[in-house]
Amino acid sequence: MVRKSKGRQKIEMVKMKNENNLQVTFSKRRSGLFKKASELCTLCGAEIVVIVFSPGKKVFSFGHPNVDCVIDRFVNINPPHPREHTDMQLSEAHRNAIVRDLNNHLTQVTEEFEIEKKRNEELKKKRKNRRMPENWWEEPIEKLTLSQLTEFKCGLKNLRKTVTAEASKNLQAIVPRHTFYAGSSNNAAFGICDDKGNTHTDLDVYNHQRMVAANTFACNHHNVIVPHHITTPFGNSITEGFAPEYNQNQNQLCFKQEHISECDHHSNHPPRFGHGYY
């Protein structure tokens, strides 16, 4: 490779030399050709057939109203029977209605896709701009040293505890409908609700205990002692991370109060504790 190509480049109109590139080009261009054909039919109401043989001798075809109909006409050069005319018109109208709906649907999906693409760019740009060298843990994992990795792991584990605690508190209130699993479902931090919104009964027990504990003891979480100490295994159990350990020392990993106002993720949520909340 001599130089990186800057965007599109003019190519010679001869058969491509590289086999792999040829295959890729075939795929893309065939797809593009069909798209153009479909658009022509939609926009202008033309009838069309496109037949393409692949390098591997497989055949692809696109036809409107359908491939066979147009091919037959070409081969036989026979006009349609006059009697069939009205029937054809009806089915054609029906067909057109369906196609119209499909086109609208496609337009809608394409628009949503564009929005997501823009958002993706924005998010990546944001991350680039927010990069702070002193926050070494924000760098890619490959760049961290072993000691950094270990420290980071500890910090994240503590964070996981608080987040899990928050989730437990709120479980009765909301059942999240959308799921985005970054990892495998086995490692879900919150095993209560699966993708279908079903509640796992064994975890209901924990939930119940949690609620009972919260109600029985003082609401001030600094003094909460949970009678049932459910240890969190760090394996693949579905209860992983679900039952947090409440200690007398709630101050395990807290967040500076004075910085909280900087980034308000949930403005409606009233700050619950004075200091040292974790």
Next chain:
Amino acid sequence: MTRQKVKMAYIENESSRKATYKKRKNGILKKANELATLCGVPVGVIIDSAYDLSPEVWPSREEMDKVVSQWQRLPVMDRTKKMLNQQSYLQQRISKETETCKKLTKENKELEMKEVMFDCLSGKTSPSRIEISDLRGCGNVIEQYLKNLKRRIEILSKNDGASSSSVHAAATTSAAMPIVEMGSSSTAFSDMIRQQQIQSNMNQTVRGLDLNQQQW
């Protein structure tokens, strides 16, 4: 440079429609030619409309005859496997784009949650301020990150073999206690890191002071 976006629907205006038809028809024939040439494959196109006296056949009637013969020689199943009409074509595109869009939405959510995670670590926010509906997503991102961290730690520990002991020694001396007793103070992860640095700096200056005192 930006063209006007064309609405994918039948063009009501007669003259517009006719003009579009002519342009696009030529465009399709050009693309068909490029495909056939670049990939060295047989291609046949027939376009018919009210605007043409007779159907447009590309590359030519004779060539199209050849393509059709080749086509008819194939068993019906092979012919229809990849056959599409407007309906099936559009349905295919819809499902593909929906799929891609879903993946992108998921990725965007993960990126968002990663920012939340970083903000928690640097003290900009706390889990209590995370949207309830986001808690789960955030938890998942943390899980994934921990997984990757563990994997990376394993790799480094394995590779380092002999030198790992020295790395560990350095870790324990310079990083002092924090790995075990991180809960002692009420500070964010980022503040704790900074405290360590201050601590290690202080240790060095104290040692320096001692030396000075000894001189006296």
